[in-house]
Amino acid sequence: MGDGGGTSSRGVVGRTFLSAREWYARELASRRRQSGLTLVELAKLCLYEQSYLHRLERGQRLGTVEAAAALDRVYGTGDLLVRLWHLARRETKDRLLPGIEPLEREAVSIQEYAVAAVPDLLQTRAYAREQLQTAHVGEERLAAEVSGRIDRQERLTGRDPLHYRALIDEAVLRRGARDPKTWAGQLEHLVEAAQRPGVCVQVVPFGSGPHPIRACLELVYFRDAPTVAYTQGSWSGHLTEDPEEVEPLRLAYDVLRDTALTPAESLAFLRALREEQAAPGPSQGPES
Structure with a gap:
């Protein structure tokens, strides 16, 4: 029986849910690619360490809401990243x-x-x-x-x-x-x-x-x-x-x-x- 083209939970063939933290990390990486910035350039603009930003994009760290706000300012995304950060924090707070x-x-x-x-x-x-x-x-x-x-x-x-x-x-x-x-x-x-x-x-x-x-x-x-x-x-x-x-x-x-x-x-x-x-x-x- 096919999946009907819909989104399903992990374990169903061909489809997985992304966690809010994964969405946040992917959005960070995507926004940087669209901006054409390197990690070194981004670090200078938002005043965070390059290795720290790399961990955020890889989903290895959630980071702080202040970092999300700084990245919002660099990318001109309003409060998008801050809102994603809060979703990710709420999801993982009691994990x-x-x-x-x-x-x-x-x-x-x-x-x-x-x-x-x-x-x-x-x-x-x-x-x-x-x-x-x-x-x-x-x-x-x-x-x-x-x-x-x-x-x-x-x-x-x-x-x-x-x-x-x-x-x-x-x-x-x-x-x-x-x-x-x-x-x-x-x-x-x-x-x-x-x-x-x-x-x-x-x-x-x-x-x-x-x-x-x-x-x-x-x-x-x-x-x-x-x-x-x-x-x-x-x-x-x-x-x-x-x-x-x-x-x-x-x-x-x-x-x-x-x-x-x-x-x-x-x-x-x-x-x-x-x-x-x-x-x-x-x-x-x-x-x-």
Whole structure:
């Protein structure tokens, strides 16, 4: 049976729906082609980085409404691009994403708050395996996910390492791991990582009191693009690059950082935990 020449949803032969974000990206690329401008020329006219504009046209970033308005002015399109931007934002605002790995590869700096487990970028292979086993996946998938998590840590030690700050809630360090050897190895790794250039580890002690960040948070900074925020719960994550959403999270992170132990105090805390873990008998960790 034919499709009758109409538009249909994805999966019907020959036809697909474009998302609002895809329409926005295509419109940006089309308007630039019609104008005859190169990306370099466009960047000079609208005062945005060439690489940033390229990502907008590829649909890799939604960008800001200010960027859409600037492009409207360059192309003389009234408020067309701004209206398309709002449609795309409304469509994707609550979209759940599986992870933030692609953005980590482009980042120059990451600030993270870990409330449930040691941050992915600081996990040992054994600890990562124990954490991922809680999802009850098959052995083949488990091995692949563990390897993928460890591979992401190349961003901390590779040729162009990013600057990384991790705020780790004391609850994570009190919880530890099921296997004492796994936890001993993880503590040793945290002590080592906290002394690397470009890596800052701070403990958020119980005594710091309540704060507004209720989930794991990652703030990802780029050289030529706006900051994005990624919040993650038990089963899903949410990514936003809307400044109205990112800025309150960034400010909340700064406030939380100010209540955390200093890097030197945090290193001493981790070393004390490591020593108590190695001592015979039950361990409750150092007093905070």
